Amino acid sequence: MQVVSKFKQLFLGTICLSTIICSQVYAETGEPEKEDLKFGFIKLTDMAPLAIAYEKGYFEDEGLYVTLEAQANWKVLLDRVIDGQLDGAHMLAGQPLGATIGFGTQADIITAFSMDLNGNGITVSNTVWEKMKQHVPMKNGLPVHPIKADYLKPVVEEYKAEGKPFNMGMVFPVSTHNYELRYWLAAGGINPGYYAPLNGDTSGTLKADAFLSVTPPPQMPATLEAGTIYGYCVGEPWNQQAVFKGIGVPVITDYEIWKDNPEKVFGVSQEWSDKYPNTHIHVVKALIRAAKWLDENNNANRKEAVDILSKPYYVGADANVIANSMTGTFEYEKGDKREVPDFNVFFRYHATYPYYSDAVWYLTQMRRWGQIPEYKPDSWYTDIAKKVYRPDIYAQAAKDLIEEGKMSATDFPDFETETGFKPPHQEFIDSVMYDGTQPNAYIDSFAIGLKAKDKI
Secondary structure, X not given: OOOOOHHHHHHHHHHHOOOOOXXXXXXXXXXXXXXXXXXXEOOOHHHHHHHHHHHOOHHHHOOOEEEEEEOOOHHHHHHHHHOOOOOEEEEEOHHHHHHHHOOOOOOOEEEEEEOOEEOEEEEEEHHHHHHHHOOOOEEOOEEOOXXXXXXXXXXXXXXXXXXXXXXXXXXOOOOHHHHHHHHHHHHOOOOOOEEEHHHOEEEEEEXXXXXXXXOOHHHHHHHHHOOOOOEEEEEOOHHHHHHHHOOEEEEEEHHHHEOOOEOEEEEEEHHHHHHOHHHHHHHHHHHHHHHHHHHHHHHOOHHHHHHHHOOOOOOOOOHHHHHHHHOOEEEOOOOOEEEOOOOEEOOHHHOOOOOHHHHHHHHHHHHHOOOOOOOOOHHHHHHHHHHHEOHHHHHXXXXXXXXXXXXXXXXXXXXXXXXXXXXXXXXXXXXXXXXXXXXXHHHHOOOOOOOOOOOO
């Protein structure tokens, strides 16, 4: 067993909450094996931890010299991580999972850092909103939130009766936006369609009432304005952009669909992490510090963050558009701005910790809509979650930061007792109970969607 100093023994005793020496003795992370790194991102406000880690010098504190590079779309970003052009990237929470199980591109991608909670919204065109509004409950002249898809259902049925497909946009087949939009629609009795990869159908529109297709985030407002789609689910600032341009109305945030849902992750290839394990830990350390800065002192740093993100090489949208959501408010119908302090969460509620149960939720939705075409036992979901989500790497980074006096143990979960599974909860738009240890029972609980043993 490694010998440690008296100070470090006392530190370990605090962390372990039991004895002075733990079964796994803390060892400080070595120097990074690779110092010059290139990370990719998509122009969305939730890339903020990368921008802040760069601008505030947190990467350099870790001996890392980082280049940040915007990518054309999620597929290009993933492909460049796989082929090594990028060392890592801001990714959709479903991307490492989708790649690992072979939906689309097959590759072993892992994540040791969750970049944020919440941050998305669903926007509909002005025409659709006027039709929906007839069914929405009102109070003091304003719509009562959350606005359910129940109020969209008569509009979809009207379009169907007229022989017009009701088209909506989302950003990628394994995106959080796809699953959130599908969840919201299905909770309102609207079938968003199925994938049938065993039959060569990966459109996701089989038996659909509403037809979902991919549109890159920055193109969402223009595509809506052109009438190609009637609504979309996207991250900021592209919902607020529709409000500012007067072309659409955000009707619900993903916070209202699934409270405190994980949105983006920082992904790397398994091969890269194995080759540069110390580098990976140093990267996670810098990102943890950036996330804390974004949330600390009740979001006091958000205005500065907005100014940074508005730069053309980051998000590039007007600062007032970005600020509409990043500073704790969200504007629905023009002029209807409401307090939503947790619209963007970067560190609170252990937002950065890679929970297995979050991974399992995304896998259940892949199964529900046919991207996983056949039955899998509960153990399979857990095994995939543990292969892709790496709290062990996160814990090492956190312990380094605590040891260095840059963070406190109270900033993190108790690593000695944390299982990686959040308690069962039902903070969803339809109040369905989710228990990450019982994925098949959860899949079977929905009125719309494939059951655990269904096959298309």
